[in-house]
Amino acid sequence: MNYIKLIVITLGFSLSVLLADRALGDSDLKLYTMECGTFDVADMKDLSGTGEYDGQQLEMVNPCFLVRHPKGDLLWDTGLSDSLVDKVDGEVSGVWHAKSRIKLLDQLARLGLAPNEIEYLSLSHAHPDHSGNANSFASATFIVNELEYKYMFSEQIKSYFGDGYSQLETAKMVTFTEAHDVFDDGSVIIQSMPGHTPGSSVLLIRLQEAGNILLTGDLYVHARARKLKTMHRYNDRQVTLDSREKFEALVKLEGARVIIQHERDDFANLPQFPAFLD
């Protein structure tokens, strides 16, 4: 099968899943954005394999998202570990300086939510800035791409990154390959967009007032990566390019607002918690 044909078939399949029941979105759907840490990057050299950003600095945000639906709550990404809040100077790892000023669990508590009351958990991918507090939600149904599950619980990756998510290995689970319709009404859809990791995903939320929103995970790590078509030096290059082509087609089809999760301006333009989009 040639390459173009494969893209068309893959895209066609994904979009047909996405289009199912698209009119059935619920007006009670809400999207909350919570602070789950920040990064100061002293040198952006790892953010492109082709040298565009060498020696430059970047401030990155690192939000977590709560989607509230009449059928339950979905937590999308769990941020850096809440334990970071107790470290006044944060944590430095190479060029990365991570800090956090407020705990995810305290933000959920402001909505009257205990961790064991969250019904569904999904991670854009398993990296520790997205999975830091995942063990707190081990009683939720974990929705995960099959390839990401294999990756995150492989011996090597589990020993690198697994501290925050180890308990998910045996959690209640729903696995998927292409896409998963979380509430079975077309309003909230997890879509596979691999490349940053083997089973990375993005989240589509179809809100009544705010319109369609796409949360990128780390398909793009900052705004210039989308404009300049750069990617993290550790990405699988071709797989990422294929995912981005699929993603941009989806943006057009849905007329979606794109939220690059680590991008400061995108975060700043979202309602400040506990305000929400609906």
Ligand SMILES: [Zn+2]
């Ligand atoms: Zn990240």
